Amino acid sequence: MGSVNLESVNKRYGDITAVDDIKIDVADGEFLSLVGPSGCGKSTTLEMISGLTTQSDGQIYIDDEDVTALPPKDRNIAMVFQNIALFPHMDVFDNMSYGLRIRGADDDIIDRRVDEAVEILRLDGMLDRMPSELSGGQRQRVAIGRAIVRDPEVFLMDEPLANLDAKLRVHMRTELQRIQRKLDVTAIYVTHDQEEAMTMSDRIAILNDGELQQIDPPLTCYEEPANVFVAGFIGSPSMNFIEGSIDDYRFESPITTIDAVELDEPSAVTLGIRPEDIYPADDPRADRTVGSVRASVDVIEPVGERMFVYLLPDAPGGQSTDGAVALDGDHLLMSVDPDTDIAENEELDVTFDQSSIHLFETATGNALIHGLKREPTPRS
Amino acid sequence: MGASPDETAVEPEAETETETNNVLERTAQRAIQDPDTVYRWLTYVGIGFFVTASLFPFYWLFVLALTPNESIAGMGVVPKGFNPGAFLEVFEVVPFHRYMLNSIAIAAFSTVIVLTVGSIAGYVFGRYEFRGRLPLLFLILVISYFPPVAFLIPLFRLFTGEVALFGISSPQLYNTPWSIVMPLSAITMPLIIFLLTTFYRQIPDGLEDAARVEGSTRIGALRRIIVPLSAPGVATAGILTFIIVYNEFFFSYLMVNGTADNWSPVLHGIFAFQGTQQVAYNLMAAASIIGVIPMAVLVMIAQERIVSGLTQGALKE
Structure with missing residues (x-):
């Protein structure tokens, strides 16, 4: 067990900055996910924590010890890789005991630790199999077993479930959480799948272009996204954005006007609203x-427990001519109960849940307001 | 074709045609209907040619070796006499075992050099992306197509100490194993680098990272993970190098003066039976057969390895 602290960590490849001045503090026993689109620097960050990649600048502390200059083997970490990376020429037992053997542990300690791991991971009777004889899920469990037998302070996982099929992935997700709780070990988990991050983590760190966007508990990231990027990245389907401006406590955009916004500085703002917060x-x-x-229904997608409705807002002045607003970004996505009575090509009025409206400064993307709190005062 | 009137009725056109045509046309008809037979026969014919072409010379060597030298003129395909003593006489007339040991030593030295350099190069080419990787690989490929004869005269001058650099003449390597080992290592190297590059590339990424996180140093990860995994490929490369060098003629013939004491390989041992007055064809044949034995044993032991090692690299690319 141990805390992990990154202090102003940078990684540059020539002119390209892969990780830009990241500060993250992970508490002892915490499950933190690093999430972001591909190329955002999340894997690089994890590799720098592991020591497989050397940072260009900054300090890394594990359990309050400066490990910045230590090689991976001396950082007391364990890692699970996306491609699993079991040693193909060793059986399950040798794979799992590799780290202990290389550190010269006694045979009975090795046996005991491996037995414990086998019990936790439900790998009974597999110890003498070769990796090629195992299924994908079993291999992944062996890789986790290899990571946990050494009782590391920090458990690093680089998209460990990405290569598994969808069903197994959901199952392994709960398995991983169970193992992490049981071992009470600090875990840092890299994924591009925001849903994985949301369901598993104590906190999520969202990265984009090598910069940390927000680090908060999952629901905070969902309900109070720090900026447009986080708002769009977290949540599926993603948030609708409407470009507009603020003038005299009033949000104005071509498709709608909202009164009583607690902002008076005239400025360009982006309104964000999640599909489930739009109602007929x-x-x-x-x-x-x-x-x-006022919008017309373009496409309806029933997905079972919800129904997604793609709306084409009528352009200002009701000029909803073909091609004028038919672009994808101009759709409003509404998520409604599947039994809602809506038909394609129908014209209807939709409205926004006031407590779930987010306003972002268009220039910087930073959040200004989460939820309109004042009672709307209709102006005549 | 014993077609009954009933069948004729079912397929009148086809049947009547086959009935009336000659043997050649009937065979052609059958071949069209059942092409697998044709392919099978063609395979037999092909294999037959190949086996005859490659094994007949070997058989011919046996015939010559068993025939006493005085009756060796005007040979047929069967031995004229039976003289197995030739296989022992080979070692009495010249120290043929010394020639063989020379050959084996030269092949072994070359193998060590080629594997040492080749596996480092193959590892780097196979597992790292770096600027100039492809141009370098192409350069190696290009060099491998240079005709060895182009190097002969400069190398000969170099090895006989006729090249001076800064007033120091090159070392006398003529009549040492190195005059054969060095050019042959260089000639074999490109092939081995290519072979090992594809081999190292197949080893999944991340294994070294995993080993390093688990507690190995970089070198430790190489030794415990990469070396065991690449052992089959390196073994294939080693066997190939050994065979190529052992079988080589050109430099083996020209870079030594032909005596066993001066590291001359097997081929000089065979030529040693070629006197000025007489040529002991039967002993040359016997020596040739004996010279083949180490390679035959090696290939028999390692044939599966060689085939799988070569195709593995080729298929996975």
């Missing part, structure tokens, strides 16, 4: 809503 105007919850958009 005749919805019973519509009394806590603001704004009104």
